[in-house]
Amino acid sequence: MEIALGFVVVLVCFITWMYNRLVRARNYALDAWSGIGVQLTKRHDLIPLLANVVKSYAKHETDLLVRTTELRAPNISDDTQKTEQREQSFGKQLNQIVVLAEDYPEIKADQNFQRLQDNLVAVEGDIESARRYYNGAVRDLNVLVESFPSNLIARQFSFESRKFFELELPAMRATPLIKLS
Template sequence: MAWFVLALLIAASVFAIILYNALVKKRQMVEEGWSGIDVQLKRRANLIPNLVETVKGYTSHENETLQSVTELRAQGSALPQDDVAGRARVEGALSQALGRLFALAEDYPDLKASQNFSNLHQSLDEIEDAIQMARRYYNGAVRNLNVAVESFPSNLIARQFRFEKAEYFEIEDEADRAVPRVTF
């Protein structure tokens, strides 16, 4: 009888260790996913000053749009890295402002014809696509972690070791969900 109880305790301990390690792996995948989003957002933030300067050279009276893009870029950079909801809100507004910036280029044929502007626009499109892929990966990792944190029996281990649900990287405003696409 003592051997049976001992075997049962060992089996339960091994099962708890397996669940704990699975939770750690899922948490690491969420952190890796967020890192991927952060890298792409930084790439976009680094591209924006070049884009703004290029547009400034062709437009002299469109300061409101340019200032909005610059301010939103600064807001996004100033937010703490773990503020997922705040970053999603600011990045969505930045996407809208960039859309207005590209729409503005329609009124300036010389700007549209500029190779520098065209290259920056193409780079930004590529970064937007990379952000979307990183967001999908991150949200998938968040889903897996949240399911594990809430599901029995892993929720017992999660509660014991203070694993918490992660926050999805979502855009709240439907208008922000559309990636600006402008063809020249």
């Protein structure tokens, strides 16, 4: 009887401990996702400022600016894949604005544009850091949800694996331009 009672107590303690680990891992992942949302919002807030500077120099490029501004509304949801797709499109549009600025030396010389471009580079670095933190938190959660014996408790209490957030920035795929002058 005492052995059975001891076994039940140990089992309850183990289940409680594992459940709390799963809750902690899930909350870290949710917190990290929130951090990505903050960084993406900062990125999106730079767009009207960049668009206004470019618009003042490149009046005939309004179509690109309008499309980019339309994509800027950050709608961070729990759907990692939708957010990835939207941010991939947004990043391509944003890259086109920066490339457009290359065609207009007066834009590149504008101090407001330079400051905004520097801010954008800093925000992209912050997004990368937030993405790495999120993916680490998701990795830890997924290990708990998918490995034995925690997977038994995870399944019982409806814990689910999350998808990693892969945000490929257009600049990462671009071939670097080397000027030998």
